[in-house]
Amino acid sequence: MTLAAVVVLIALWLIVPPLVKGQLWVSHDRRVTIVDETLAVELRVPDRLAITRVSADTSGDGCSLVRYSFEQRLAIESYSTACELSGADRILNGHHGEYRTIDDVEDPRDVEEVATDLGSAKLFVQEYTECTNYCRDFEEPVAIIELDEPADASHPSLVLQAYKGDISRDELREILSTLRALDLEQ
DSSP states (O other), X not given: OOHHHHHHHHHHHHHHHHHHHTOTTOOSEEEEEEESSSOXXXXXXXXXXXXXXXXXXXXXXXXXXXXEEETTXXXXXXXXXXXXXXXXXXXXXXXXXXXXXGGGOSSOXXXXXEEOSSSEEEEEEEEEEEESSSEEEEEEEEEEEEOSSOSSTTOOEEEEEEGGGSSOHHHHHHHHHHOEEOOTTO
């Protein structure tokens, strides 16, 4: 067998399986743009994620919350300074914590500071418990970003939570590295 034939066989071995599966030119992440009254950001998330729910809650007392849920895997949310946060000591059964700063977190583990284009982030892990007939514990990566220039001054931070650890700490760090503010005045 000639060297050229060996090169062709290796090339076919490397190219044909991904091509047949439709994976040769597939991006492994997707760009997401979020623009509302409180946020104007762009980020990249793993390709398997898509925004499936948007929640905006405003009460008569000035409290407002905006949350973008990517299936049951990732949430991006922001609470206004008028909101009274609750349940930091009760991270279980669908309640993953309400945060504006790292001081709002009952028991953050492995806290590290990560620079983002939006501001400094505190990346940490929290324990989340889910009980039905039995209880299971999950390690959830969470990032709290103190926004340098918030689109709405009453929303000074942005929180990213990886529910049940479905997104790893490294994946969340990668998402943080892609965050950028959108300039809507152009």
